[in-house]
Amino acid sequence: MKNIKALSVTASIMGLLAAPAVAGPDSDSLVINGELEMVTETAAPEHLDGAVGDTIYSGWRFRTDETQALQLDDFDNPAMLTVDKAIDYFNTVDGSEGKSCASCHEGPEEFAGLTASLPRVEDGKLVVLEDIINGHRAEVMGAEPWKWSGQDMQGMVALIGLQSRGMPVDVKIDGDAAPFWEQGKEMYYTRYGQLELSCANCHEQNYGNMIRADHLSQGQTNGFPVYRLKQAQLISKHNRFRGCIRDTRAETFAEGSDEFRALELYVASRGNGLSIETPAVRQ
Amino acid sequence: MKKMLVTAGLITAFALPLHAEMVAPTQVAFTDGAVEGSLTGTAGDPAAGRVIMNKGAGNCIACHMVSDLEEFPFHGDVGPSLDGVGDRWTEAELRGIVSNAKEMFPDTVMPSFYRTTDFVRPGNGFTGKAAEGELDPLLTAQQVEDVVSYLLTLKE
Numbered sequence: 382m383k384n385i386k387a388l389s390v391t392a393s394i395m396g397l398l399a400a401p402a403v404a405g406p407d408s409d410s411l412v413i414n415g416e417l418e419m420v421t422e423t424a425a426p427e428h429l430d431g432a433v434g435d436t437i438y439s440g441w442r443f444r445t446d447e448t449q450a451l452q453l454d455d456f457d458n459p460a461m462l463t464v465d466k467a468i469d470y471f472n473t474v475d476g477s478e479g480k481s482c483a484s485c486h487e488g489p490e491e492f493a494g495l496t497a498s499l500p501r502v503e504d505g506k507l508v509v510l511e512d513i514i515n516g517h518r519a520e521v522m523g524a525e526p527w528k529w530s531g532q533d534m535q536g537m538v539a540l541i542g543l544q545s546r547g548m549p550v551d552v553k554i555d556g557d558a559a560p561f562w563e564q565g566k567e568m569y570y571t572r573y574g575q576l577e578l579s580c581a582n583c584h585e586q587n588y589g590n591m592i593r594a595d596h597l598s599q600g601q602t603n604g605f606p607v608y609r610l611k612q613a614q615l616i617s618k619h620n621r622f623r624g625c626i627r628d629t630r631a632e633t634f635a636e637g638s639d640e641f642r643a644l645e646l647y648v649a650s651r652g653n654g655l656s657i658e659t660p661a662v663r664q
Numbered sequence: 665m666k667k668m669l670v671t672a673g674l675i676t677a678f679a680l681p682l683h684a685e686m687v688a689p690t691q692v693a694f695t696d697g698a699v700e701g702s703l704t705g706t707a708g709d710p711a712a713g714r715v716i717m718n719k720g721a722g723n724c725i726a727c728h729m730v731s732d733l734e735e736f737p738f739h740g741d742v743g744p745s746l747d748g749v750g751d752r753w754t755e756a757e758l759r760g761i762v763s764n765a766k767e768m769f770p771d772t773v774m775p776s777f778y779r780t781t782d783f784v785r786p787g788n789g790f791t792g793k794a795a796e797g798e799l800d801p802l803l804t805a806q807q808v809e810d811v812v813s814y815l816l817t818l819k820e
Contacts, residue, residue: 575786575799576775586773587742593726594738627792632785 404596405589406442411658414454417547419656426653428554433585433599439655440607443589443598444664448610451662460539460608460660463615467536476524485521489540496542497550497657500646502557507642510538511617529636535606535615542606542659550603550652558646565647568640574631580648583625600625601652602645604661611664618645689780689801697768698756703778703805708813716811721802724811727774732818743774748820758812762803777803777811 411419421439425431441449451457471482471489486492500509511529514537518524527534554562569580583592584600591597606615619636622644626633634640687703702708716722718736725733727742749758761768763778778801786795803811 571784573784575783575795575802577783578773578775582773590742591738591740592742593723593740597742623792627787627790629787630790631783631787631792632794633787633792 404591406438406598409442409446409449411439411441411449411452413452413546419547419658420549421655423549423654426650429651432581433588433651437601437652437655438588438599439603439658440598440601440663441604441658441661443596448662448664451610452658458608458660458662459610459613460606460615460662463532463536463608464540464543464660467533467540470533470537471540476518476522478521478523480522482517485517489544491544492541493544494548496545496659497548498552500561500642500649501553502561505557507558507561507639507646509642509645510541511637512642514538514541530617530620532614535617538617539606539615539660542657545657546659547656549654549656550649552646552649552653554646554650561643561646562650564640565643565645568644569647572629573626574629576629576631578629580625599651600648601655602648603652603655604658604663606659607661607663609663615660616663618648622648686805689778692763692778694760694764694767698754698760699763700756702809703759703763704809706806706809708806708809708811710810710814710817712807713810713812713814716803716807717814722777722807722811730818746815746818748818750816750818751820753815755812755816758815759808762808762811762815775802777801778805778808 406422411421413419419439419441421442422436425433425435425437429437441452451459455461468489471486474481474484496510500507502508511527511534514534515526518526527537552558572579572582580600583597588597588599602618602621605618605621607621608614609616617636619638619641622641623633623636634644685705687701692699692703714733717724717730717733724730724746725736725739727740729739729741729745729747731745731747733739753761757768761774764776765772765774766776780799780801783799786799787793788795
């Protein structure tokens with residue numbers, strides 16, 4: 382601090398944060414279809430070392446009642462239309478080999494738990510669900526790869542994620558995942574762009590605060606892909622990352638880049654313990 | 665007669681650069697986070713500054729609440745309320761804070777509005793693409809002066 386005034390400003394900010402006028406997460410609880418209870422708040426993972434305080438929260442806790450309501454019942458959840466299309470696709474033959482997903486897999490239920498454990502390392506490579514899906518399309522079905530954030534891809538990511546709904550996020554960060562996790566962590570704290578804002582500046586230091594009209598959450602990924610009402614479609618994690626970095630007046634990374642795979646692992650690990658809510662709904 | 669003309673000439677010669685020379689973003693001199701002289705030599709226009717608080721590259725109320733700007737919706741609370749900043753800070757200090765807040769508050773989340781170098785992956789505005797060539801500062805020198813003159817009107 383360069384002078385006394387700067388000190389008193391900091392004191393007044395701390396006062397602001399402590400005051401009840403500043404809205405943090407709300408106290409609502411999320412029970413889907415009247416029976417499936419979600420953990421939207423839990424002890425912060427140890428690796429965070431107190432960086433976000435003691436508690437992590439689902440993004441659902443920062444949304445308005447109207448938006449929250451759309452996640453309470455699958456009949457009201459607009460993402461389910463795209464998920465239904467993915468169910469149809471699951472049984473549809475595609476590609477040069479005359480196969481559908483169902484040729485090899487009994488049904489989507491087979492994938493319970495998969496989304497909760499991704500990304501993970503396979504043969505030295507960090508792999509996310511989009512990689513697995515496009516891998517099977519290319520190698521087994523002889524089908525064209527899907528675009529990363531296209532609705533057929535994200536519909537399938539959502540259908541598979543739905544099988545883990547209610548399970549805690551549980552990604553591995555040690556062993557061969559460690560170097561990827563470190564890379565993602567470094568990105569999370571890098572102040573990108575002409576506005577020089579890191580993920581942590583917004584989602585760690587300022588969650589609960591308003592930035593213009595937006596109520597900042599902890600930027601968790603346990604609800605992804607999320608259905609965004611504004612865009613009326615499913616939004617991938619990498620698309621969200623790209624948007625957040627673009628908003629700092631920075632050159633972003635590409636969807637499907639190794640950088641975003643690493644960031645995806647790191648961000649997922651900050652949510653270890655929260656329930657998978659896929660597909661969540663956002664304004 | 666000749667002597668008088670020379671004197672007049674000298675005065676203009678001295679006075680002109682003061683008015684015409686703009687301090688470039690890379691040449692701003694900070695003392696304890698403050699910037700003494702005007703960046704442009706032209707007095708700031710508080711009415712123009714008031715508009716910048718809400719719109720465009722300023723967008724200060726994205727992070728700050730300002731009671732005087734009540735007619736504009738959605739004031740953020742990432743930074744402190746700016747009510748009364750005209751009492752709390754001098755003109756030079758406010759010029760320093762708006763030009764490069766990191767001089768006054770190291771590590772602050774507040775962007776540097778009159779700085780053009782040392783960014784990580786600077787973009788071409790909000791396109792997500794790499795910046796081409798030299799960056800423009802977020803605010804022009806005159807816009808900084810306008811904003812500072814507006815901030816000075818915020819008295820309790």
